Amino acid sequence: MIVYKTREEVELMREAAQVVSRTLGKVAEAIEPGITPLELDAIAESYIRSQNAIPGFLGLYDFPNTLCISINEQVVHGYPTKDPIKDGDIVSVDCGAILDGYYGDHAYTFAVGDVSPDVLKLLKVTHECLDIGVEQAKVGNRIGDIGYYIQQHAEKNGYGVVRELVGHGIGKTMHEEPQVPNFGRRGRGKKILDGLTIAIEPMINMGTERVKYLEDNWTIVTADGKPSAHFEHDVAVIDGKPEVLSTFKYVEEALAKK
Ligand code: MG
Ligand code: MG
Numbered sequence: 001m002i003v004y005k006t007r008e009e010v011e012l013m014r015e016a017a018q019v020v021s022r023t024l025g026k027v028a029e030a031i032e033p034g035i036t037p038l039e040l041d042a043i044a045e046s047y048i049r050s051q052n053a054i055p056g057f058l059g060l061y062d063f064p065n066t067l068c069i070s071i072n073e074q075v076v077h078g079y080p081t082k083d084p085i086k087d088g089d090i091v092s093v094d095c096g097a098i099l100d101g102y103y104g105d106h107a108y109t110f111a112v113g114d115v116s117p118d119v120l121k122l123l124k125v126t127h128e129c130l131d132i133g134v135e136q137a138k139v140g141n142r143i144g145d146i147g148y149y150i151q152q153h154a155e156k157n158g159y160g161v162v163r164e165l166v167g168h169g170i171g172k173t174m175h176e177e178p179q180v181p182n183f184g185r186r187g188r189g190k191k192i193l194d195g196l197t198i199a200i201e202p203m204i205n206m207g208t209e210r211v212k213y214l215e216d217n218w219t220i221v222t223a224d225g226k227p228s229a230h231f232e233h234d235v236a237v238i239d240g241k242p243e244v245l246s247t248f249k250y251v252e253e254a255l256a257k258k
Contacts, residue, residue: 002169002177004195009102010236010245013171013197016104017234017245019053019097024108025250027067027095029257033087033113037069037080040093048097056096056103056174068094068107075162075203075211075220075228087113090123092230096174103174105199106246107232110255119227122206125157126229129202133167133182134233137200139240141192147184150202154182160209162228165220167201170234194237197245201232 005013026047027040045066048055055066070078070092071085078092085091094107109123129150136145146167154161167180178190182202205211207226214221222228234245 002190002196003171004193005171005197005236006195007238009171010197010238012100013102013104013234013236014245016053016097016099016102017106018104018247019048019051019099020095020104020106021247022051022250023047023095023097024093024106025254027093028110028251028254031085031091031110031112034084036082036084037067038082040069041065041067041080044095051099053097053099056098056105060096060174066095070094070219070228070230072227073222073225075205075222076165076230078219079216085112088115089113090115090119090227090229094230094232101172103170103172104234104246105170105174105232106234107201107230108248108251109229109231119206122159122204122227123229125154125159126202126204127231129153129182129204130200130231130233133200133202134235134242134244137192137196137198137235137237137242139192139194139237142187143178143180143189143192144184145186146200147181148186151183154202154204160205160207162203162205162211163209164211165203167199167232169197170199171197192237194240196237197234199232199234201230203228203230
């Protein structure tokens with residue numbers, strides 16, 4: 001069952017999403033070659049708690065940390081480790097927070113140091129896929145329209161769209177109905193109505209769309225070992241149109257100062 005939100009609930013969700021957005025801004029300030037994912041995780045946890053919010057991933061499905069940090073061929077769900085981030089890595093940072101009972105869920109893939117042009121293009125196209133998906137989240141469309149246009153843009157660039165993981169409804173729980181695939185057919189799936197709140201999160205692979213699980217049975221990596229990128233926004237449908245509740249503003253401001 002889809003839980004449609006009132007305007008008041010959407011405003012609470014915006015506050016939660018903004019906490020996550022500012023947290024990713026803190027990560028952006030700190031990320032550089034040599035820092036460890038666990039150090040980034042500690043920065044994120046302490047910032048979220050300073051905002052009277054609660055890390056949204058911690059304890060969810062027994063996940064032990066605040067951030068999922070997935071490097072290079074890791075697609076999503078990576079555990080933060082004490083292995084330093086290296087020059088040339090791409091680092092996907094996915095963060096959730098709970099504020100006043102509502103979840104925010106938001107992700108950005110960082111290029112650290114000197115990243116090769118073909119990998120930078122993967123990041124750019126994946127970010128574009130997110131924007132293209134957001135545009136489709138409007139009354140008159142169906143959920144399948146979001147995935148259709150994301151998939152078109154990714155595949156036009158020769159990339160693979162991960163099938164095993166999808167976006168989702170979000171609200172008082174992290175994962176609500178409906179599922180929001182990054183692939184699909186136009187005009188199919190649930191109708192998009194006012195009050196729908198979803199996390200749109202393209203996971204795009206430079207090579208094959210196929211993925212596999214690491215031995216931990218949790219971390220997901222590309223089957224061919226090529227890099228994967230992930231960007232995510234929380235979106236509410238208001239007055240027929242998509243409104244992005246999260247923002248990359250803080251990330252972009254921090255990166256511009258580097
Ligand atoms: Mg996420
Ligand atoms: Mg999500």
